[in-house]
Amino acid sequence: MQHLMIETIARLIDEAPTADQATHLEQCDECRTSLEAMRADLAALRNLPMIEPPPTEWDQIESRLLEEGLIRRRFGQPIWRSTALRVAATIAVFVFGASAGVAWTGGRTGEAASGSPMAVAGSPSLIMATEPGTPEETLQLYRQAEALYLEVLTRVAALEEEDGGGDPVARLAALEGIANITRSALDQAPADPVLNGYHLTALAQREATIRQIAASKPGRWF
Amino acid sequence: MVESEYIKRARQGDGEAVRELYTRYAPRVYAVVRRLADDDALAEDWAQEAWVRAIRALPSFRGEARFSTWLHRIAVNSALHGKRWRDRRAKNEVALPATLSMRGRTEQTALRITLEQALQELPAGMRQVLVLHDVEGYTHEEIADFLGVTAGTSKSQLFKARARMRKLLDESQETEGEEACNT
Numbered sequence: 001m002q003h004l005m006i007e008t009i010a011r012l013i014d015e016a017p018t019a020d021q022a023t024h025l026e027q028c029d030e031c032r033t034s035l036e037a038m039r040a041d042l043a044a045l046r047n048l049p050m051i052e053p054p055p056t057e058w059d060q061i062e063s064r065l066l067e068e069g070l071i072r073r074r075f076g077q078p079i080w081r082s083t084a085l086r087v088a089a090t091i092a093v094f095v096f097g098a099s100a101g102v103a104w105t106g107g108r109t110g111e112a113a114s115g116s117p118m119a120v121a122g123s124p125s126l127i128m129a130t131e132p133g134t135p136e137e138t139l140q141l142y143r144q145a146e147a148l149y150l151e152v153l154t155r156v157a158a159l160e161e162e163d164g165g166g167d168p169v170a171r172l173a174a175l176e177g178i179a180n181i182t183r184s185a186l187d188q189a190p191a192d193p194v195l196n197g198y199h200l201t202a203l204a205q206r207e208a209t210i211r212q213i214a215a216s217k218p219g220r221w222f
Numbered sequence: 223m224v225e226s227e228y229i230k231r232a233r234q235g236d237g238e239a240v241r242e243l244y245t246r247y248a249p250r251v252y253a254v255v256r257r258l259a260d261d262d263a264l265a266e267d268w269a270q271e272a273w274v275r276a277i278r279a280l281p282s283f284r285g286e287a288r289f290s291t292w293l294h295r296i297a298v299n300s301a302l303h304g305k306r307w308r309d310r311r312a313k314n315e316v317a318l319p320a321t322l323s324m325r326g327r328t329e330q331t332a333l334r335i336t337l338e339q340a341l342q343e344l345p346a347g348m349r350q351v352l353v354l355h356d357v358e359g360y361t362h363e364e365i366a367d368f369l370g371v372t373a374g375t376s377k378s379q380l381f382k383a384r385a386r387m388r389k390l391l392d393e394s395q396e397t398e399g400e401e402a403c404n405t
Contacts, residue, residue: 010384011377038388044337045356050249051256053269058244060266061273062237070277071237191242214335 004031013038055200058193168213175206229289233280240277247290248273251297257341257353258301272300298354302368340390348383355380 004012004024012035017025025032065071182199189195225246231239252269259265276296283292341349350369354360355376362373362380369376 006385006388007381010381010388013384034388037391038384041337041384041387041391042356044333045352046359048253048257048334048337048357051253053248053252054262054266057248057252057266057269058241061244061270062241064270064274065237065240065277068274068278069235070274071232071235071240190245191238196245210335 001028003028004034006034009034010038013042052200052203055197055204058196168209172206172209172213175202175209178202179206225289226285229280229283229285232277233283243289244273247293250290251293254294254297254353254358255301257338257357258298258350260342260346260349268301269297272297275300294358298358298360298368302350336391336394340387340394343390344383344386348379348386351376351379352383352387356384 001024004021008021009031012021012025025035062071179199179202182195182202186192186195186199223242225243228239228242232243248269251272252265255268255272256262256265259268272293276293279296283289341353344352351365354365354368355362360368362376365371365376366373
């Protein structure tokens, strides 16, 4: 039996078969399997996800739009108010981020002392409830956020030094968690450029880790 | 705020409104240009160009089509007519897209990357038609219009592309099977 050409099978995804082709497909498992596989390919292609652009893309576009006079910067909004929202959301991200960092280190470096900022990890509502009402309160919260940030960075750096970056699968799990957290934080402040930056960075790191895991497999990995 | 209000404000040069539209649609724009391109740098250029063209053309947007559809067409045109295809395949034979950070569940990653990688291995002409028809849902007439070819040529390229894609995916499954046997 002569099989249908593969390009003919590709055509049959969109077009009805001739009588001869239909008869052949009824009798030939191989050609029928090929047709089903191509239909599955098509379904998978139609469900490919969106792709996040690089984190720096907006800045470049904005520069060009400003240069061409197509947009103007918005003035008049009190700086401290937008900063306050950013700080509140940032603190929530770093507290959660610190929490994920502790999970990632498996407790090796994560002995959060009671009473330290780390003690509130996992309780974002406590932090988010402290949205500042004055510039002084904003500054105070900003310093608190900065301290938390440094603490998280110190933990990550310690882990990197210990075993060359840790188990990539554990790292992937931690990054998944952080990406979910930043996405949740973006629900609170969707236009916040800092949060968007964190979120895109977390996504980029996650993909880099996926590639690292894939690359560790010998030969052609896909 | 509804989208039409953002569009209205963006037309008046409101940067915040443009940023909001960008946030909503950037992943969609980047997805199509990245899949039409064969490297990240080119995709970034095309995506940037698409957004600048769209904001320039915003006064001509009358709302007859959905904004997302209108924007998507500008992105495709920017990719296809902007700088045209560059012959970088030799350098990027099996390279993974460096900034491929996609929305989706982790367990779908392997299939997703396999498909993306097979797409990248298709010759440019086949990839254009496959992406526009099978991923983005354009008709052969629309593709013919984009590419300046006949609808028949678009069909012919599509069937070749699907066949080549299936072959690539079969090969990848065989490789996986061999690896599993060796371990």
